[in-house]
Amino acid sequence: MMANKIRIAHIITRMDRGGAPDIVRLLFEKMPPDEFDLTLIYGRTACPSEKSKEFIRDLKEKAVVVSALRRDINPFYDLLACINIYCILRKGGFDIVHAHTAKAGALGRVAAKLAGVRKVIYSPHGHVFYGYFGYLASRAVVLAERFAALFCDKIHALTELEKNDLVSFGICPSSKIEVVYSGVDLGLLRPVYAADRLRPDGGVYTVGMFGRLEPVKGAGYFIEAAGIALKECDDVKFLIVGDGSLRNELEDKVRRAGLAEKIIFTGWREDIDAVMSGLDILVLPSLNEAVGRSALEAQAMGIPVVATKVGGVPEIVKDGVTGLLVGPGDAGALAEAILKLLKDDKKRSDMGQAARGWVDEKFSDRVMIKSFEEIYRKLARR
Template sequence: MGYTKNPRVMILIAAKHITTGPMKGILQLLKYSGQSEYIFHLFNFRLNQDCNADQFEYATLQHGIKTQFLYQGKCGYISLIRQARQFVRANDINIIQTHGYKPSIIGLFIKLQCGVKWICAMHGRTTENFKIRIYHMFDRFVQNFADRVVFVSKAERQRTFCRGGRNRIRIIYNAVDLARPAATSELKDSLRERMSISNHARVVSVIGRLSPEKGVDVFIHAFAKVAKSIPEAHAVLVGDGQERLALEAYIDSLGLRSRVHFAGYTETPGDFINASDLIVLPSRSEGMPNVALEAMALEKPVIATMVGGIPEIIEHGVSGLLVPPQNPAAIAEATKRLLRDPCLAKRLAKAGRSCVRKYFSPEQRAEAWFEMYRELLC
C-alpha cells in the first residue's frame, strides 16, 4: 500500500469528562497534530440528537477541538456502527483509533466492513460492577482483531492476553506537559480555607475515582494511624464514585470526620496537588496513573502501591516511595516518614520532576503515535 498524503484518523472515545486519563492523552495528541501530516476527527457518544451541548463539548472547544458525536438512539450499536461507517466512507478515513469497550466494538465492525486500519488503545480496567467487568472481558477479546494494540504500560500488556507478535503490540506511556502538568483554576481563595484546613496543617491527598480498585479504604485505614502520630496531618479525598457513602461511614466509625475531607469531583486537579504536601496512590490495580505523573511534574512527593505500571514510573527511594498493595501499615509508615522528613520529601519531589522531564514528555508520546500511523499506512 502506498503512503497516503494527509491521512485521516477517526478517534472514538466514550467519556463524560476531559479529565479522564484516556481523554487527557487524546488532547495531548491533538495538540501536536498541527506538527504532523495527519487530519484528526474526534468522536464521542450521545444518547440521541436531542441532547444539548454538554460539559465535554464545551471543554474540548476551549482546547480548540470540535467534537463530533455518534447517536445511540433506540437501535443502540446498530445505529452507532451505521453512522460510523457512513462517516468513514464519506471522509476517506484511513485509520480508526478506539479508546474503551464501546468504541472497540465499533472499531471491529468498521475494520471488517470498510477495510480501514484499526488501532485499539487499552487502558487500565475498573471493577465497578459485574456489567463493567463483562464489558472489559469483551474488550479484551475484540482487540485481538485490531491491527495494532496500544498499552499504557508493560505491566498492563503482561496481564492482558493479546495474540500476535511484537510488531502488533505497542507500549506508549502517558505523558505530562511540564509547562502545565495539571489543570488549575483561577480561584483566588485558598483551597485550605474552603475546606477549613489550617495553613499550618500537613495535607495528604488521594486523587481519583472512589471505586474499589483505587484502594481509598486502605488509605483511610492507614491515615487513622498517621492521625494518631501527627496531629497536624489532614487527608483530602478528591474524586467521586460508588464508594463515597461507604467511605464516609468508615471515616465516621474511625472518628476521623474532622481530619478527612471530601472534595468531590474536580476538573482542576492541579489545585489540589499544589495545595498538598504529599500525594498517595493506594490503588489495588492501575494501568498508568496520570495523577502520579502530574504530582511528580508539580514537584510533589508521591507514595504509591507497587501495582500495574506504577513501578515503571517511580523508582523506590529515588523518585518516590513504593509500598505493597492493600497494606495500610506500609502506607502509614511511608506517610509519616515523608511528613517528618521534609528534606527527603523535597529530594524525592525534585527527582520525580526530573524523571517526568526525561521520560514522559508529550512530544515523545505524540511522535510514538505518529510513527505507528506511518507503519500502518506504508
C-alpha cells in the first residue's frame, strides 16, 4: 500500500442519470484504492435513480452533499454552494479537485483555487457553445467558460471535436486539454448478437432510442422515422426509453398518427441494460450530442447503431462498420437506415460483432481508467 495516496475530490451537480454520473461512478468503482483516495461532493437530486442512491450509500462518509448546489442559476444558492464547497475543500487536504459539468465545474473550480488546492481538472462532459441556445446566451456561455478556465490546470474533453471546439472558441490552449473517451463497463454489458436476441412478440423486431425527451435529443424525428418505416415493414416495435418536458406532446403525436401500439413510451427504467439487450437496432436521433453514451452501451452489447452525424458521434460510431450515420433532423434518412439494417440480418449481425470489438478497443472502462490514472499522477507530481 502506498504511504501517501493521491487525494481527489470529485464535484458534480447531480448524481443521477446520464453520461457524467456514469463516468464518476466508474472512477470511484475502478480506480486503484491503494493509490487514490476519492471523495464525492454533490448536489441534491430531486428524484435520484436507485443506482445513484445505492452508490451514495456505499460511499458513506466519502460522499458529501451540498444542498445549495443546484442545476438552475440562482445567485443566492450559487454563492452559498461555492462557500460550502470552499469550506469542504479547505478542510479536506485534497491534492486534486476534479469538477464535472457546467455548474459544479464553475463553482468547484473557483472554490478549489480559493481553498488552495494545488491542481484542478474540469470535465464539461460536452459543451453548449452552439446548437442549444440563441446567439446571446451561447456567447455568455463561452465568456463564462473562458473565465472559469483560468481557475483550472487541465480540461478533459470527451472527443477530439470537443477539444477542437474548446480551442477554436478561445476557452484555453490545446496544451491544457486532455482527450479521454467515455468508458463503459464491458463486464455489465454482455453482447447478445442478432441470432440470439430475444423476440418477445414472435419474430417482431425492436428498435429503440434512450434519452431525455427534450428538443435537442430529436425524439420527434425518431417518431416520424418510425411512422415511415412501419409503412414498409410492419413487424417492428419502437421503444422510447426516457422522460422529459416533451413526453406528453410526443405521446399525443403518436396517438394522432394511430401508432400507439407500435411506438411505446417506457419512461425511465432502472433495468436499462435488460431493456437494451432486447433491441435489434439502437437509434440516436440527436440534433447535437457530445458523445451519445447510449450508442456506446448498445455497441458494447453487440447492437448496431443508426445515429445522426452530429457532435462527437462520428468518433464513436464507425459509419458502415458498427452502424450507419445520417444527417440531423432528417426523418426520411433515419427511416431508410433503419430499414436497411432490418432487411439485412447478416449486415446487422456483422455490425453488432464489429461494434463490440470497437468499444473494447477504444471505449472500455479499462482504457478510460488508465488514462485518468496517468493524468492524476502527472498533476500530483507537479
